[in-house]
Amino acid sequence: MSDDRSDVIIVGSGLNSLVCAALLAKKGIKPLVLERNAVFGGCIRTEELFPGYQHELMASWYPLFLGGGAYAKLKDDIAQAGVEFIDNGYTTGVVLPDGRSLALKQDIADAIQRLDGVAAGDGALIGAMADEIFNKNGELLFGLLGGSPYQFSTFKLLFQQWRKRGMDQLMQFAGQALIPFRSWSQKHIKHPLTEALMAPWVLHSGLGPQDAGSALIGKLTFAAVVGGGMPVVKGGGTQLVNALVSIIEKHGGKLLANTQVDQIIVQNGKAVGVEAGQKTYMANKAVVCNVTPTQLYQHLLPNVAPEVTQAANNYRYGRGAMQIHLALSSRPAWANEEMLNVPLAHLATDLDQVSMSVMQAECGLIPTQPTVAVGQPAAVDPSRVPEGGWIFWLQIQDMPRVLKGDAKGEIEVDATQGWTEQVREQVADRIVGQLENVLPGLSEQIIGRRVLSPTDLEQLNPNLVGGDIYSGTCSLDQFFWFRPFAKTGAVKGHQTPIKNVFHIGAATHPGPGLGGGSGLLVADLIK
Structure with a gap:
């Protein structure tokens, strides 16, 4: 048994884990991060694959992180650790098999003008789409995606929107949110070049153009990229990982690599630590797991109610x-x-x-x-x-x-x-x-x-089951209130059947992407 007790044990060291640990450490709650691999960072991994060439093996771009609440709380600490986020004023583009191409800058107005120059009429469509996302529906959309589905603030937001819009308009919003991108595109987009420009962004949410809800997610992702940019970490994402590690350690937290957690120790209905090989690590307050539902309920917490086990078994990967x-x-x-x-x-x-x-x-x-x-x-x-x-x-x-x-x-x-x-x-x-x-x-x-x-x-990374980089399909039955699955017994959102065991990562709300959102939400829950 390890003699060193921690307040919170965090299983896995992806971005959500590091965000959670850094925020906990800053408020005086001592975390211990346990990582099975030799390096920290999860899907953030920079390697010199060839002499002089620094490659991001997996994740690479940080628009979600810079636009989210986790970065807002850690921005000064990250900057003091020497991390610099950079962009060049361009965002995305498309190249067709015949060689024609279009480059877009970080400017919605410029994108409208450029697109109308090669696909007349579609520029105005992009402008109307951006206005709908950022202005008409921005408060509701970003409020739902940024908050916890089960917190009072979310229900307050829905109540305020009901007062503002009325039930009919809210239902219209919900109905529009269900439309597949393919249906929306066939109805509104005029040119194949615009289709080729926008449709691939649906894939960046783990969906396909024919999936319900993919129009909203695809339009939101595309507009957010064009409006917000595609920043990277100067020198590679590992610089951000190292900065978060230094923040955790500076405030009394610890991290251990090459440590495979086998099971959570539960006594009298409460998690008190974890077993990792021949060692036991004890936790005073909580255990946080950045894993898939399959790993959580088949290995780390195997003795849960049958309906929870069944829900985890039904979780689908993309x-x-x-x-x-x-x-x-x-x-x-x-x-x-x-x-x-x-x-x-x-x-x-x-x-x-x-x-x-x-x-x-x-x-x-x-x-x-x-x-x-x-x-x-x-x-x-x-x-x-x-x-x-x-x-x-x-x-x-x-x-x-x-x-x-x-x-x-x-x-x-x-x-x-x-x-x-x-x-x-x-x-x-x-x-x-x-x-x-x-x-x-x-x-x-x-x-x-x-x-x-x-x-x-x-x-x-074992969270990428079968190479699914989103740790589970983001179909409507596995998104928002339903990620990783709908309320089952005591399981809802980040809460597991054990009151002081929490679930974070891409398989939980608000879903995949380098945002750190679930780490932020769970750090706020632990007192």
């Missing part, structure tokens, strides 16, 4: 993802040189292509033409590459979690073996080939390549 890291000897030869400024663009054709690739992945097939998120971190932070060099951070969010075959019939797949090294590299060849079609000579520029399949991603 599509897999793939990361491809390319180190280039020189800048890519975009036909439109302005694309060199874009932090994160997408290589896509139109709404049908994005929808088809999602459906193929959900059927277990490697898509014929995956949608490719093309990240260019060196466009924002040149310090990550040698002079003249470049990095492509490619993320493909329409990969099958359970691999059954290849929609194109070119890659031989053994469903019993899944994501083998050979399959992984052949899929990467297809994706790099798609990119080279719009960037002739790309293969000659590549001096280093590393590919992470869905299986590789889960090995790096």
Whole structure:
């Protein structure tokens, strides 16, 4: 048994865990963070994959964090620790397979003008959409996403909105929130280029264009990026992790790596500590778990009511993802040189292509033409590459979690073996080939390549089940009040059946993304 007692034990060291620990430590509650891996940070992991090239293995962009409540509370501490968030005034863009492209700045008015120049009428649509999100519905939308579903403040917000709008308008808002992006796009968007620009952002919430609720989430994500920017951490996300670790330690908290927590110790209905291998760590106040519902209720807290176990077993994970890291000897030869400024663009054709690739992945097939998120971190932070060099951070969010075959019939797949090294590299060849079609000579520029399949991603972080980088699909039955699942017994939101055990992370409200929201909400609950 460890002789050192802590006030709160936090299982896992992702962003939500570090935020929670830092906030607790600052108010005098001593946390102990236990991490199974050799490094802290969860999905934030910067590595020099090739000499002089600093790559983000998984997460890379921080608009949610800078716009959220966790950063507001820790901003000064993070700055004092030497962390600098930077952007370059550009946000997103799109490149079509025929080479046509569009780059957008961090400016809604400019985006309207640029889009109307290549897709007449769609610029005005974007303007109306942004006004609806930020002005007409901003208070309600961001209030719901930023607060806890079960706190009085949320019910107060709904009551105020009912007084302001009336029941009919509230019901209209709810009805509009259920519309799939595909239906909204077919009704309102006029040009395929605009479809290709916006539709991929739906995938960044773990949904597909055909899913209920994806119109609201897709529009919100796109508008937030264009309006708020795509900042990165200068030098890599590990700088932020190190800063949060230093804040925790400065205020009396501790962190241990290479420590796999096996079970929570419960006595008389209260958690008193955890078992990790041959060691026991005791907690005076609470245990906080940044894990999936499957891990929580099958391993850490196995002896719960049958209905809770069943709800956890019913929790669904979404599509897999793939990361491809390319180190280039020189800048890519975009036909439109302005694309060199874009932090994160997408290589896509139109709404049908994005929808088809999602459906193929959900059927277990490697898509014929995956949608490719093309990240260019060196466009924002040149310090990550040698002079003249470049990095492509490619993320493909329409990969099958359970691999059954290849929609194109070119890659031989053994469903019993899944994501083998050979399959992984052949899929990467297809994706790099798609990119080279719009960037002739790309293969000659590549001096280093590393590919992470869905299986590789889960090995790096067990919360990414089957390579699902969102730790569970964000369909309407697993979102907001229903994340990870609807109230079951004593389980609701972040509260588990054990009163002083709390659940945080991407599988809980407000869901995935580098925001730190659940860590903030639970830190506020622990006194």
